[in-house]
Amino acid sequence: MVARHLEQQNRKQWSSEPAFVFSMAAAAVGLGNLWRFPYMVGENGGAAFIVAYLLALVVVAMPIMMLEVAAGRLRQGSVVTTYRGATRLGVVYGWAVVLLTIVITSYYLVITGWTLGYAVDAVRLELQDFDDFTAGYNSVWYFLIVTALAGVVLLRGVRAIEALSKLLMPLLVVMIAALVGVAATMPGWSEAVAFMTTWEAGALRAPELWFFAFGQAFYTLAIGQGYLVTYGSYIPRKTNVPRATLIVAATETSIALLAGWMIFPFVFSYGMDPGAGSELAFSTLPRVFDEMEIGIWLAIAFFGMFFAAAFSSCLAGLKVIIAAFAEELRLSNARAVGVTAALMFGLGLPSALSFSPVQLTVAGMPFLDFLDQFGGTNVIIASGVIGAGLLCWVLPPARVVYALGAKSRWWSWRIFIVGRSLPFAAVAFLVWRLVSGAD
Template structure:
């Protein structure tokens, strides 16, 4: 790949600020909110987790989100190039982020395969419960199909993602709102609201609750995973970063809560376990559609949109990897896409096999669940803390203010307070967790 080609790729831009907002929202809304948020709420006690999550989101995750977008805009390169331009340690951290994104995306593709399988079954008028769906090798076949489809889209570059996102987000929001309306008519609505919005104050003294809440807040906004830096590198010159990221964060939070409103009423109506884990949505929704008038049509619409949202998350993760491979290894876009596709096929297969007759497990849980607990929470938190510390302690404040594109310095002041204190707060939290344990 020639130097000129690399420069053109690095300077590619979203067509406008709204295009960035739609694309970034679609990237993170997918699985982080529709799949992961409800099951994390269910596993961590409901209302107490939601309160901790919202506090973590507003106080810490949103300023770090703005910081990462601004860093990407400032350097206009891959995540590796961005952090290398800031400090000598940045190259190692940049590749750490790429590896983390590789791990997360490998099992994201498997879950996206589930959504595609359910969409196909819905159009065939035979949506199965999750145990039946995974009794054979559906997880493997649909994982392979989604990986190849994603490679084809990414060969088209940034504008293909933009067009896809502009169509997806409004349709997804309308469909979820409609399903919430159906959920409000169920007998479990009151129990679901009590589960989501009441809590025992003593639960907030549990450091484990806060650990998972911060993990979900970072996960929801794609903090520490390279998405924000990579997508930020394509932002147009006149974009106001605080305004754009606030809109994205608001959309993320709204969709996450609506996903809870959509799923938990049916969980309680049908006497299901809210702590069912990663398959919560896939165990609940087939029963919902079966018991609902016109459920077959709702199933078609929902699972198609669920697939589209999940697929957008995969595209974002793959774009982080492809951009790093193309710029750091001097590969053409096509070769970077091909290399990334092969890597995903190899690394995603164990997660696919964990929900098949092979039932591959680690530490007593499916391999996919283990990867999500370890990579999706533990490592994401560590990555966010390290990244924020590097950016705020090394990058000159004046450059961040310039990259934010905002007239007010209030956000830059808050960003630097959060970013510089986060590593010390993390050490304090670990001490609290050790003492509480």
């Protein structure tokens, strides 16, 4: 117990509440919002999906986000340590979250490699179509480079992540806003507005739409993936958790919506398919930049910032894994980083090969897309529901209120209502989905 107390006292922290906000926003904003949100909107009907997503985010996802951050702050340890402290069975769930994060981060690194490759090609004035970019083994080489770079940054700890996030987040927001301004001048703007603001009657009655919307809401706020618990464990004592997480959630949601307004006007202007899937941004923007007079300069800036944001997401996922390995296996930070990097090299390779001449597929889709559809929606929802139930049914409410660091009990009351009812609501939803499918 004394050793544990000393470990908590010596645990490094974010330098301030704004530092946590920047770091947490950078962790989730990158791929969850710039890459995944537009393609999920495109594949699920546009405006109806956005409405369902926003409702899922506000009603359910945000209280659970606060709960996970508060739990991490309360235990000041890895995701395994946090859930073990809640209940004996929590250690099993904690390791399951680490496993989920390993799977997601393995293909995140591949996509981040794409952003780096496009940034490098833009600097060389050789921006390629996505099919041309993946015709060789670019996905593999850039995946290996990104994984090695992440290992170097993580050897320096949380302050390196903090410094990187403070620099990159403001630049990313400015760049996206500028591209939305350009998109507003495109002939496909009105079609994009219609796509993102109107929907057919009855569209919101489809259970599949709500399933994917909840998956994206959880994905956007990094729920059930260990990010929030791990980053929350480094929060300074005076941080107001509801205030900090509301700022993060508002930032991430705004950037997700801006990404849609940035992508779809170009998609419709050039007669492209909004349901193109995971390569939507990579097949759309190079063509856009190629058509513009100053396109190559915008390409350099955008893909540079896109890489930075995606890289921040990778760092967050890797930090979850490294913290668990270091604390549970009693490894030094350097050894935990080395083990994690080796694991990523092995597990990420199939995703990289799925966009190469090998074209590795599962169930008729690229291996990377399969992992994202399965882990990025199905497993994330299950993980978020189970985690919320564990914390809300086991942790004393008074301790959660204390960990929130806020005087108002409004959020703690709402957190426990959502957390305790979520497992039952999930079962009811599954029944609805089965009945609707049978009809």
